[in-house]
Amino acid sequence: MLLYTPSQSEGTMTDEVTSESSHLNASSSINMTTADTGTASLVGRLSLVNPVIVRVIILFIMMIFNLGGNGFTLMTIRLTPRLWTKTNFILASMLVANIIFGVATLYYIPFVMIISFSNNPCQYNVLTTAHAPLFKMVSYVSIYHLILVSIERYVAIAHPLKYETKFSDRTLKWAIAATWAAGIILGMTFVLWLINADLSKCELIPDHYQLVDLFLVYIPVCISMVFCYGKILAIWWKQRRRINVMNINPSPRAPLQEMTASTSHSMQSSNIGNTQEPQDRPLGPTGPPITGPPTTPTMTSEATSAEPVEQRRQKMKSRRREFRAVYLTAAIVGVFVISWFPYIIGRVLKSAAYNPVVVNYMFVATGTIGSANYAFSWVIYAAVSKSYRRAYRQVMTCIGCCCCKNNTLQNDSSLFV
Numbered sequence: 001m002l003l004y005t006p007s008q009s010e011g012t013m014t015d016e017v018t019s020e021s022s023h024l025n026a027s028s029s030i031n032m033t034t035a036d037t038g039t040a041s042l043v044g045r046l047s048l049v050n051p052v053i054v055r056v057i058i059l060f061i062m063m064i065f066n067l068g069g070n071g072f073t074l075m076t077i078r079l080t081p082r083l084w085t086k087t088n089f090i091l092a093s094m095l096v097a098n099i100i101f102g103v104a105t106l107y108y109i110p111f112v113m114i115i116s117f118s119n120n121p122c123q124y125n126v127l128t129t130a131h132a133p134l135f136k137m138v139s140y141v142s143i144y145h146l147i148l149v150s151i152e153r154y155v156a157i158a159h160p161l162k163y164e165t166k167f168s169d170r171t172l173k174w175a176i177a178a179t180w181a182a183g184i185i186l187g188m189t190f191v192l193w194l195i196n197a198d199l200s201k202c203e204l205i206p207d208h209y210q211l212v213d214l215f216l217v218y219i220p221v222c223i224s225m226v227f228c229y230g231k232i233l234a235i236w237w238k239q240r241r242r243i244n245v246m247n248i249n250p251s252p253r254a255p256l257q258e259m260t261a262s263t264s265h266s267m268q269s270s271n272i273g274n275t276q277e278p279q280d281r282p283l284g285p286t287g288p289p290i291t292g293p294p295t296t297p298t299m300t301s302e303a304t305s306a307e308p309v310e311q312r313r314q315k316m317k318s319r320r321r322e323f324r325a326v327y328l329t330a331a332i333v334g335v336f337v338i339s340w341f342p343y344i345i346g347r348v349l350k351s352a353a354y355n356p357v358v359v360n361y362m363f364v365a366t367g368t369i370g371s372a373n374y375a376f377s378w379v380i381y382a383a384v385s386k387s388y389r390r391a392y393r394q395v396m397t398c399i400g401c402c403c404c405k406n407n408t409l410q411n412d413s414s415l416f417v
Contacts, residue, residue, distance in 0.1 A: 052116040058368060059109050062375035066102030069378040070095045072395070073388075079398065080391040086172050087152055093176050094145035097183075098374045101138045108135075122202035129194055129204045137187030139217075142374065144179045146221050146333055150228035157232050186216060207351045218344050225333045331384045332377060339373045342366040 074095045077083045111131070115121045152172075156163050189212075190205060197204045343366040350359045381388040 052113065055364070055368075056109055056113060059105060059112070059371075062372055063102050063105040063109070066098060066105070066375040069376065070098045070102070070374075072392075073378040073381060074099070076388070076391045076395045079395055082387065083391055086167060086169075087149065087156075089172065090145055090149050090152060090176065093179070094142055094149075095378070097138050097142040097145070098377065101135070101142070101374050104134055104138065125199065125202055125204055126194065126197075129197070130191065132190045132205060133187050135187075136190055137184045139183075140186050141180050141183030143217055143221055143336070144183050145176075146336060147224045148175055148179055150225045150333070154228035154231055157235055186212070207353075210347055211351055213347055214344055218340060222337060225337070229330055229333065327384050331380045335377070335380060336373060340370045343370045 074092055077088055077092050108131070111127075115124055115128075118124065152167060155166050159166065190209075193205045193209070343363070346359055346362040346366050349362070350356075382392060
């Protein structure tokens with residue numbers, strides 16, 4: 001489909017090839033019917049050079065950012081024990097899919113140039129169809145990781161006591177494996193259109209089948225993210241109200257401290273009274289003075305009440321850390337939905353046989369925007385997560401000083417934000 005790979009697709013690449021083939025084929029026909037001389041044909045061919053060069057340059061830049069940025073982020077996670085969380089392991093698996101997409105772009109760029117400057121682009125229809133499964137698989141795998149991240153975040157926040165049980169290390173491994181298997185199997189279905197294919201057609205994969213991107217990838221991902229993050233937002237709102245109430249109400253320590261202070265004041269007054277002459281003291285019951293016992297229950301009560309207060313504070317701090325972890329994943333999700341929505345609209349319009357010229361140019365623009373999601377997803381980490389920014393600086397310092405082995409961050413229980 002399209003999708004996330006360097007965050008989030010790969011049908012995109014194939015779609016650009018097919019749209020390029022259709023556009024060039026139409027341009028060649030116009031040139032043949034409107035010009036009898038080689039000059040007109042040359043002008044028509046030169047008119048295609050600039051768009052192709054611009055597209056190749058853009059693809060090359062995205063490939064550099066993809067391989068460099070996602071590779072550096074993957075290395076940062078590996079060298080930073082503090083980032084060794086289950087959520088980041090899922091993101092690391094997604095980064096691997098993005099990097100594979102970037103590697104595939106290396107040979108895709110020459111392929112685009114060959115088709116663009118060919119007199120008969122449709123002769124590459126078999127090769128174009130054969131490339132489709134590779135880009136589709138990588139895209140689907142990358143996108144399905146977003147579903148896994150959403151579910152993992154929902155379980156961690158909505159059911160924190162059951163998180164370790166429901167999301168054990170073994171469960172995480174099986175979930176990641178299932179994500180890769182689902183993306184690969186779904187992407188491989190596109191190669192089936194080579195069986196008994198009509199080679200006279202320029203596009204062997206029907207437009208209606210391309211709606212798999214919409215119904216089996218884009219919509220399921222959006223539904224899962226809206227449900228999971230909607231629930232998380234509701235929990236966050238309730239938690240915020242509870243925190244505000246705790247900040248407004250005085251702490252139980254305050255009255256206890258006042259009681260302790262008043263008791264100490266009474267003791268001092270009693271000591272002052274004991275300095276009087278014996279004959280001036282008022283008569284009272286004989287026995288040892290009552291000085292020690294009142295302070296004992298006060299101190300005990302303060303210690304017992306302070307303990308649950310400290311526990312609540314630690315719990316609140318942990319929950320805040322959990323919610324901060326949502327910001328990063330929510331940013332990745334939001335960028336994915338926004339960047340690929342125009343592409344999905346173009347796919348629907350093409351299946352509805354809308355104006356081919358408009359659709360082809362729309363695919364060129366929206367496909368590039370969607371593919372950029374894979375190349376620049378790592379930028380989201382640096383923009384949203386303080387932990388990632390610190391880890392980036394740490395690794396860059398390690399690389400510059402050649403001391404990575406002795407300059408790693410300490411491990412802690414914080415999540416990836």
